[in-house]
Amino acid sequence: MSSSLSSIPSPDGPFEDVPALDVADLRKVFRRGARTGGRFSARRQVAALDGVSFTVQRGETVAVLGQNGSGKSTLVRVLSTLLLPDGGSASVFGHDVLGEAAAVRRLVNRVSVEASFFKRMSASENLSYAARFHGLTAGQTRDSIPDILQRVGFPRDRRSEPMENLSRGMQQKVALARALLTAPVLLLLDEPTTGLDPRSKREVQAFIREMRATHDATILLCTHDLAEAEVLADRVGVLDRGRLLVLDRVTELNRRYGADTLEDAFFAATGREFAEETDPDDDREVFA
Amino acid sequence: MNLQATTGAVRQRLGGWSPRHELIGLVGVVERNLYLVKRYVWWEIAFFIWTVANTLTIVFIARGIEATGGTIDVNRAAASLLIGAVIWAYLGIIFEILTETVAWERWEGTIEYTFMAPLSRPVHLFGMGAFALLYGMVRAVLLFSLCLFFFDLSIPGADFAAALVVLAVASVSFVGLGIMTAVLPLISPEKGSQLGFIAQGLLLVVSGVYYPVDVLPGWMQAIAVVSPATYALDGIRDAILEGEPLGAMGDEIWPLAVIGLVAIPLGLAVFRRGERYAKQHGKLKRSG
Ligand SMILES: Nc1ncnc2c1ncn2[C@@H]1O[C@H](COP(=O)(O)OP(=O)(O)OP(=O)(O)O)[C@@H](O)[C@H]1O
Ligand SMILES: [Mg+2]
Numbered sequence: 001m002s003s004s005l006s007s008i009p010s011p012d013g014p015f016e017d018v019p020a021l022d023v024a025d026l027r028k029v030f031r032r033g034a035r036t037g038g039r040f041s042a043r044r045q046v047a048a049l050d051g052v053s054f055t056v057q058r059g060e061t062v063a064v065l066g067q068n069g070s071g072k073s074t075l076v077r078v079l080s081t082l083l084l085p086d087g088g089s090a091s092v093f094g095h096d097v098l099g100e101a102a103a104v105r106r107l108v109n110r111v112s113v114e115a116s117f118f119k120r121m122s123a124s125e126n127l128s129y130a131a132r133f134h135g136l137t138a139g140q141t142r143d144s145i146p147d148i149l150q151r152v153g154f155p156r157d158r159r160s161e162p163m164e165n166l167s168r169g170m171q172q173k174v175a176l177a178r179a180l181l182t183a184p185v186l187l188l189l190d191e192p193t194t195g196l197d198p199r200s201k202r203e204v205q206a207f208i209r210e211m212r213a214t215h216d217a218t219i220l221l222c223t224h225d226l227a228e229a230e231v232l233a234d235r236v237g238v239l240d241r242g243r244l245l246v247l248d249r250v251t252e253l254n255r256r257y258g259a260d261t262l263e264d265a266f267f268a269a270t271g272r273e274f275a276e277e278t279d280p281d282d283d284r285e286v287f288a
Numbered sequence: 289m290n291l292q293a294t295t296g297a298v299r300q301r302l303g304g305w306s307p308r309h310e311l312i313g314l315v316g317v318v319e320r321n322l323y324l325v326k327r328y329v330w331w332e333i334a335f336f337i338w339t340v341a342n343t344l345t346i347v348f349i350a351r352g353i354e355a356t357g358g359t360i361d362v363n364r365a366a367a368s369l370l371i372g373a374v375i376w377a378y379l380g381i382i383f384e385i386l387t388e389t390v391a392w393e394r395w396e397g398t399i400e401y402t403f404m405a406p407l408s409r410p411v412h413l414f415g416m417g418a419f420a421l422l423y424g425m426v427r428a429v430l431l432f433s434l435c436l437f438f439f440d441l442s443i444p445g446a447d448f449a450a451a452l453v454v455l456a457v458a459s460v461s462f463v464g465l466g467i468m469t470a471v472l473p474l475i476s477p478e479k480g481s482q483l484g485f486i487a488q489g490l491l492l493v494v495s496g497v498y499y500p501v502d503v504l505p506g507w508m509q510a511i512a513v514v515s516p517a518t519y520a521l522d523g524i525r526d527a528i529l530e531g532e533p534l535g536a537m538g539d540e541i542w543p544l545a546v547i548g549l550v551a552i553p554l555g556l557a558v559f560r561r562g563e564r565y566a567k568q569h570g571k572l573k574r575s576g
Contacts, residue, residue, distance in 0.1 A: 030569075030570055031569070073573075074570075077400075077570075077572075077573065080400075080404050081403070081404060081567075082400050082403060082404060082567060082572055082573070083567055083568075083570055083572075084564070084567045084568045095302075102406065102408070103302055105404055105405060105406045106302060106304075106305055106406045107302070108404070109404070110400075110401075110404060112400075114397055114574070115397075116396060116397030116398050116400065116401060116574075117396065117397075117398060118320075118323070118324065118327075118392075118396055118398060119396065120324070120327040120328060121323050121324065121327055125320075125323045125327075128316075128319065129316045129317070129319050129320035129323065130316075130401060130405070131316070132312055132313055132315060132316020132317075132319060132320075133313050133316050133317075133401075133402060133405035133406070133407045133412075134313075134405055134406060134407075135304075135305065135308075135309030135310075135312050135313060135406065135407075136312070137312055162327065178401070
């Protein structure tokens with residue numbers, strides 16, 4: 001589209017300085033339905049994102065850690081134009097997720113914890129139509145779909161089988177393939193390896209690294225796997241109840257919290273031990 | 289990290305999207321729905337049998353009236369009822385495909401990936417509309433021929449070409465209305481599709497599917513004036529029962545064209561609002 005074309009300055013212009021991801025004071029509040037009876041009958045609000053700010057440079061991999069309900073998926077959804085933020089701003093390669101959603105969609109793809117496919121359709125069919133939505137013709141995907149499925153370690157003889165027959169790990173590989181097929185410049189990974197066996201996890205991680213090296217993709221990775229964050233990411237952030245507490249190199253994080261391991265640093269940052277953890281969803285209600 | 293390469297990739301992404309890519313996306317929507325029909329072919333056959341049974345029931349009413357002492361031209365009444373039932377089934381298919389596909393996508397979780405894709409919303413919806421028309425036409429023709437054969441109805445001098453043109457023009461409005469109901473599953477994930485049936489039922493009662501509109505009370509006739517189904521049924525009955533040529537069809541074609549011209553942008557506007565609402569309140573996600 002010409003409007004988005006004209007908004008990109010020449011290659012040696014200021015565009016070089018535009019970060020892959022620029023998030024400033026991002027806010028998102030969810031309203032929850034009334035709890036029937038009891039003292040919580042009022043409508044409750046949950047601040048899923050509470051003033052999050054950070055930038056990610058091009059080619060960088062940033063991991064975001066956080067407990068259940070800390071706002072990781074909400075952040076990913078706002079960045080992929082699936083949720084409208086209530087305040088603040090976020091831009092992808094200089095394009096605002098609200099005002100220039102169409103441009104953002106051409107740059108981003110996402111893998112989430114749930115594979116999400118038409119379960120009766122085969123892996124090939126699911127990838128085929130999805131690629132079309134990104135403007136790839138049948139001629140282009142004839143070779144690239146088998147190729148990418150092979151690279152993520154998906155068995156050749158199961159390509160035409162309905163996806164409902166596949167194990168979760170297999171489905172997750174197809175989800176990864178769906179994202180990689182469109183060669184996104186910003187890849188949003190929301191717990192891509194949760195529920196995978198150790199070998200599949202390794203394979204997926206190796207593939208993410210390869211993706212990054214060969215495609216110069218910028219990656220935002222939300223995970224509960226601290227080791228994964230440590231091996232894949234240049235910088236690691238901790239999201240806690242909608243706030244980004246810290247975002248830095250692992251060595252810096254450990255130093256800041258006087259910790260020996262990322263795990264210790266994570267608990268020091270979030271200020272709670274396993275034993276003290278309460279339901280995070282109930283912890284942070286704002287009554288409205 | 290090769291910043292130059294990233295810059296190139298970003299520029300290529302943003303500059304590379306054209307109407308051609310939208311067309312590829314539209315083909316992708318049709319392709320997807322064809323896969324779904326293929327994978328659920330037994331369900332499609334069962335559903336068709338249900339439609340046939342339903343239509344036969346209605347056409348038998350004409351014979352029933354005569355058998356219980358009424359005096360009517362059975363052949364003509366049966367043909368008129370058949371036209372009503374077939375158009376009704378056709379309209380039902382269009383609504384069903386548009387609304388159920390959205391509900392289905394939300395159920396499988398693929399809706400997030402569809403909405404993240406660069407394919408624009410109008411083209412995405414027109415793709416579903418195009419598939420619905422093709423599929424609906426095939427079924428309508430099959431249903432009509434089958435029942436004609438079953439009842440051994442004679443309709444000498446029928447102008448089928450004129451009838452098809454009227455149906456084609458009416459289809460534009462049907463798709464516009466279908467797009468409006470398709471947004472319901474986004475707003476109410478559990479009961480949205482059922483609300484679509486209510487809209488369809490209201491059209492059934494006012495549009496004279498099985499009786500002339502004149503028998504309705506005045507206020508219902510007023511609603512019939514803006515229902516595209518009213519004109520579609522009028523025109524198609526004129527063409528098939530009276531053999532009226534297309535040239536004499538101005539009374540139907542013009543209102544249909546006007547309603548279509550209003551229904552499509554209105555449908556898109558309604559859908560846009562619904563999509564915005566869903567993105568504001570986090571209604572697209574199923575889990576994760
Ligand atoms: N669509 C929604 N509607 C209502 N509330 C929501 C919605 N999505 C998220 N929330 C709430 O926002 C908060 C953050 O949720 P989010 O899914 O972003 O957490 P998360 O960090 O991804 O958690 P997990 O590790 O369990 O995936 C939670 O309190 C959640 O209940
Ligand atoms: Mg999550």
